[in-house]
Amino acid sequence: MSGQQVREGYSGTGPGAITPDGCAVELYTRLPVGDEPDVIEAAVPAGAHILELGCGVGRVTHPLIERGFRITAVDESPQMLERVRGARTVCSPIESLDLGEETFDVVMLASFLVHAGDPGVRDGLLRTCRRYVREGGVVLLQREGADFHRALPRERAEPAGYTVRIVSSEPVGDGVRSVRVEYEFADAQWTQTFRSRPLTKEEFEGHLGAAGLKVDRCLTDDGVWVRAVPV
Numbered sequence: 001m002s003g004q005q006v007r008e009g010y011s012g013t014g015p016g017a018i019t020p021d022g023c024a025v026e027l028y029t030r031l032p033v034g035d036e037p038d039v040i041e042a043a044v045p046a047g048a049h050i051l052e053l054g055c056g057v058g059r060v061t062h063p064l065i066e067r068g069f070r071i072t073a074v075d076e077s078p079q080m081l082e083r084v085r086g087a088r089t090v091c092s093p094i095e096s097l098d099l100g101e102e103t104f105d106v107v108m109l110a111s112f113l114v115h116a117g118d119p120g121v122r123d124g125l126l127r128t129c130r131r132y133v134r135e136g137g138v139v140l141l142q143r144e145g146a147d148f149h150r151a152l153p154r155e156r157a158e159p160a161g162y163t164v165r166i167v168s169s170e171p172v173g174d175g176v177r178s179v180r181v182e183y184e185f186a187d188a189q190w191t192q193t194f195r196s197r198p199l200t201k202e203e204f205e206g207h208l209g210a211a212g213l214k215v216d217r218c219l220t221d222d223g224v225w226v227r228a229v230p231v
């Protein structure tokens with residue numbers, strides 16, 4: 001374990017440090033990046049200064065830096081941040097991030113963090129997005145796809161040589177689900193159990209609105225990546 005307090009309902013197993021939300025640091029050093037840098041690059045001005053919230057080991061950060069973006073990378077896990085190269089790093093919970101009066105061209109809240117089980121945490125995450133986006137800037141969010149909690153268990157064998165299995169998604173009350181994911185490599189296995197609050201389009205937009213943000217456009221056909229702007 002990392003020595004940090006775990007978040008209630010979140011846990012992880014497997015080799016190496018585990019973050020308060022159940023992510024395994026070593027696992028994230030192994031996961032390849034997908035199309036995230038392409039989606040982001042197409043949605044923001046070239047060379048923008050991006051505030052990346054929940055950056056992990058820099059899986060998405062590093063390709064963005066290679067493409068000429070400047071990144072301030074935030075995570076509450078020091079073990080994750082130790083692996084980040086070429087970005088300014090800030091170790092803090094996103095909800096209580098304090099960068100004074102600083103603002104950014106782009107604020108990014110990816111990895112489905114907007115689905116936090118605790119509504120107080122979710123609203124805190126969105127307030128942070130609003131607080132740090134400059135006037136005329138944009139907020140990029142990654143939300144769950146429509147079928148995320150359906151047809152379980154399901155698994156995907158990745159070309160990089162590992163299998164991801166979404167084992168279960170069980171209701172735990174108050175509209176929240178407990179999701180268990182397994183990652184199987186030839187030499188190691190990790191699991192993560194986390195809380196997710198599925199959000200309808202209306203709920204998602206309502207929470208953004210309460211934080212002073214509104215959806216500008218969907219960046220992907222599946223509605224997973226969304227660009228928002230300050231109201």
Ligand SMILES: C[S@@+](CC[C@H](N)C(=O)[O-])C[C@H]1O[C@@H](n2cnc3c(N)ncnc32)[C@H](O)[C@@H]1O
Pocket residue numbers: 019020021023028053054055056057058059060074075076077080092093094095110111113
């Ligand atoms: C699922 S990992 C994804 C990391 C990275 N975005 C990626 O795609 O590779 C989520 C990361 O967000 C961090 N995190 C989750 N909730 C957080 C919070 N409320 N404040 C700060 N960091 C958080 C975790 O420590 C972890 O590193």
